[in-house]
Amino acid sequence: MPNILIVEDSPTMRQLLSFAMKRIPNSTVIEASDGVDALKKMSSAKIDMILADINMPVMDGLKLVSLVRGNPVYKTIPIIMITTEGAEEDRKRALSIGANAYLTKPIQTHELLKLVNTYLPAGT
Amino acid sequence: MNKAEEFLQMFRKGEEFTKDLLKENESLRYKIAHLEQLIERSGDEARTKIYEDRIALLEQEIHALKERYNKVEEENKDFASKYLEVEEENNNLANLYVASYQLHSTLDFSEVLRIVLEIVINLIGAEKFAVLLIDDKTNELVPVATEGLDMGSAPTVKFGDGLIGTVAKEGQSYFADDMSVNTAFDPMKPIVCIPLKIKEHVIGVIAIYTVLIQKEAFSTMDYELFNLLAGHAATAIFASKLYTQSERKLTTIQSFLDLLKEKPRQ
Structure with a gap:
């Protein structure tokens, strides 16, 4: 049951990506509108993969990647940038x-699905 | 002849007879061996014949299997290409659904414009573009939203003038043959210009000047999205504009009524 976090400020893109992730069996999509929102969501749910935009208000995608990689709890989560x-x-x-x-x-x-399937940890 | 001689003669005859028998025996053995060899050889030939027949049969089977394999391979290729087509179609439908859903998800004019920008950026891949609406009072196309350029850099165009004005007047989309044609930004010469139409009534245009670096050409999907934008974006923009205006009027009337209520009676 993979939990996929979509970090994107555009509601249109969020909906489109959520739609695409429905093709990943048993996956659950969690949406965040920027980097700060993403970190908040990550503290309350176990995340198996992050799909993140780069240009976002409050905290951009690159800052989010740095923070995730610097955190021992999250550092192994696969991240796909969509920009x-x-x-x-x-x-x-x-x-x-x-x-x-x-x-x-x-x-x-x-x-996108090919990349998600490549990086999604086995057994999720 | 005495008895000893008779016995000797008999013994010699017996010896000769035995020799003849032995000779005959030898000859028969030779014949048997020869016959056995013949039989064996004819057995080999028969077996060879059987093997040859079997090989021919197997070769036929291999040929038939190869033919079936090629046929299945072709069918597989056909299925794979059909799968890709269906996949692309699904992708397109999802894009169109999301675009249409988002466009009609609000009656807020500025939010509708933001959604139009999002669709053009994220789903089509435009980098620099403007949304222009017709001002009924001046009969001009006036920029109301832009991406990648300042509102001041976007043109205000007289209805019917130039490329943008002509698209608005005739209601026909314009696509430049070469997407990289406009390397130097000219606000009057977009590479794509889409009329925003409600039935045959044009309310504005979307003028695209440049596309994202990774965008090499417009796909079938892009043209579908342009068509969708031409109709749905126009409806959504028009409806939200009317709604915002009526809301404003309602607030004014409400304030006026409140003022009347508050006015002390003489």
Whole structure:
């Protein structure tokens, strides 16, 4: 029963990603509108995967990745960045601070599902 | 002839007869051995024939299996491509559903505009664009929301003027042949211009100037979304605008009524 945390400020994207995650068997989607909201949600539920946008108000996706990787409790959670930032340096930066994968918008659902299935821990 | 000679003669005859028998025996043994060899050889031939027949049969079976395998392989490929098509269709429907759901989820004018921006950024992949609505008083297209450019940089266009004005007048979408055509930003020359229509009545346009770096070309899905935006965004914008105006009027009337109630009787 994987718990997937979607961190995205756009309600449209959140709904679209939630829709896509319905294809992951028995998964539960938890939504957060920014990094701070995500950390709050993570403290109250066990999270198996994070799908995070980069450009968000309050706390952006890169800061969230740094905080998650710096926390011994959360540091192994796989993180997939989903962003409009398509430049190679943005991708490298996100991966260097600990994101597992980097996907640019507009997303292709089958690509996202492939990544989720690759990084979702076995047995969840 | 004495008895001894008779016996000797008889013995010699017996010896000759035995020799003949032995010779005959030898000859028969040879014949048997020869016959056995013949039998064995003919057995080998028969077995070879059986094996050859069996090999031919197996080869036929292999050929038939290969044919079936190729057929199944082709069917598999067909199923795989159909699966991809269905997958893409699902993806498209999900996108359209979400876009339509979000557009009609509110009657707040600014929120509807924000949703239009979100759809154009996240689902289509536009980087720099503006939403322009027709001002009925001035008959001009006026920017009401922008992304990637300041509101001041977005153009105000006379209905029917230039590319944007023509799209608004004729109600036909415009797509540049080359998406990278507008490297230098020209507010009057978008690469895509979509009329926002309620039936045949145009209320505004979405003018896209640049797309995200990773966006190489517009897909079928993008054109579906443009169509959806042309209709649904127009309806949602129009309805929310009317609702906001009526709310404002209602508040004014309510305040006026409250004032009348409060006014002391002479």
